Amino acid sequence: MGQPFVVTPKIKLKQFDPNFSNGLDKDEIREETAQLHKRIGELQYLLYSNARHAVVVLFQGMDAAGKDSSVRNLLVHVNPAGVETANFKEPSSEERAHDFLWRIHKAVPRYGNIGVFNRSHYEEVLVVRVNKLVPKEIWQARYAQINAFEKILAQNNVILLKFFLHLSKEEQAERLRDRLQDPRKNWEFRASDLDTRAHWDEYQVAFEDMLNECSTPACRWHVLPADRKWYRDYLVAKRVVEALEDLKMSWPKPKEDLSKIKIV
Amino acid sequence: MGQPFVVTPKIKLKQFDPNFSNGLDKDEIREETAQLHKRIGELQYLLYSNARHAVVVLFQGMDAAGKDSSVRNLLVHVNPAGVETANFKEPSSEERAHDFLWRIHKAVPRYGNIGVFNRSHYEEVLVVRVNKLVPKEIWQARYAQINAFEKILAQNNVILLKFFLHLSKEEQAERLRDRLQDPRKNWEFRASDLDTRAHWDEYQVAFEDMLNECSTPACRWHVLPADRKWYRDYLVAKRVVEALEDLKMSWPKPKEDLSKIKIV
DSSP, rough: OOOOBBOOOOOOOGGGOOOOOOOOOOHHHHHHHHHHHHHHHHHHHHHHOOOOOOEEEEEESTTTTTTTHHHHHHHHTTTTTGEEEEOSOOHHHHHSSSSSTTHHTTTOTTTTTTEEEEEEEGGGGTTTHHHTOOOHHHHHHHHHHHHHHHHHHTTTTTEEEEEEEOOOOOHHHHHHHHHHHHTTTGGGGGTTHHHHHHHHHHHHHHHHHHHHOOBBBOEEEEEEEOSSSSHHHHHHHHHHHHHHTOOOOOOOOOSSGGGGGOOO | OOOOOOOOOOGGGGGOOOTTEEEEEEHHHHHHHHHHHHHHHHHHHHHHHHHHHHHEEEEEEEETTTTHHHHHHHTSSGGGGEEEEOOSSSSOHHTSOOTTTTTHHHHHHOOEEEEEEEEEEGGGTHHHHHHTTSSSHHHHHHHHHHHHHHHHHHHEEEEEEEEEEEHHHHHHHHHHHHHHHHHGGGOOOOOHHHHHHHHHHHHHHHHHHHHHHHHHHOOOOOEOOOSSSHHHHHHHHHHHHHHHHTTOOOOOOSSSSSOOOOOO
């Protein structure tokens, strides 16, 4: 029983079960997740009022692994005014004309805000590697560059929570079929998702290397079993609450002696 | 005779003469500098057409050390369309709400362009240190963060040329007096420059530490004697030409077989 979520290199991805849910009860966990989401709403208010830290929640995973739904569910009780979301699709021509971390750093939220990275700089060692968009020595050098970059962020009060949504190939097939059949989901389907699926094993190798190379003391990777959406949402919410509570925030002290202020 | 310009830690700033000009003749050097400036214009065209590297020229130095004039003179023959200049004044409230490298990374130019940083992230270990804006452990940790950041840039084809304009206290007095007396220069005078001047020795210590801590193999600091403007401009131009020529650029090869293309 039990399966680690935090990556301590080196791990073998095959030893992580995408369908794991620790024998927990779906309905009970859903109830608990709802409480955690409310708690995130409260903690965000403290984060915002103190404005000393920024928290970035980053998602990577295969197509249909649940990146978009994870974002939507996580933020259900969060004030959008304190959220900065970034969806890192294929780089624009302007982004491509800069170093690969340029667009990422630009999207790092201000202190007090929660940032969400749907995909990230890790695409530069995933799709870029699998599709051979740059030579090996280029993408391989990026692991160290990413670690250095994330360490700088950590040292400057930017808390980066990295979640790899670990989906099984069977469950992906289910979800893609669903997108093909359900008219409300058709818009989510892209034929290119099938090309990516055809490279499934290469992606698993790229993910495993990413997890082992870039789960550093300054910034850990989490492998979350993603076949069961309710369990995935629960784990994300739990970790985000923990990270926010670790900041031990309280309401900022007033800057003036409020007891002497009279409002007439 | 001779004085090093490239910093190999550890150096003592006192051993660098701000008035040094290597016994050279002012008129001859001015002529040579003009040729170098033309050459920079040509090399920029190659840089732009290849769009594989970005070059950033960074200036630090006391008030009136010549940061603004260095920029203006360096770029005299350069097409402004390929230049991105950044003047890092006191951080805005938006900049202050992010990690200190956020505004710097945003200003890194696109490949093919020349960037100019008038002041830079180094203010975070200079004015911030002298004016005690943050505790020592914060600014001291920034040396390593800066080195890691600049190494990432170097590994991603961003060539950063760092120039410390080394001015004497006497020459600064001359130039500040000039700003007070010449109506065309009054606008450049700020009473706060005198506050900074009052902390001269503390700034020299902060500069020396910056030079020793952050002149790395990936990105060297240069100490340029700045009392004589003609010699300063010559050294900047010479180093920029060298750096551009080191790239061994040639005109990009056509992507199609141009010999078969007929224009009718």
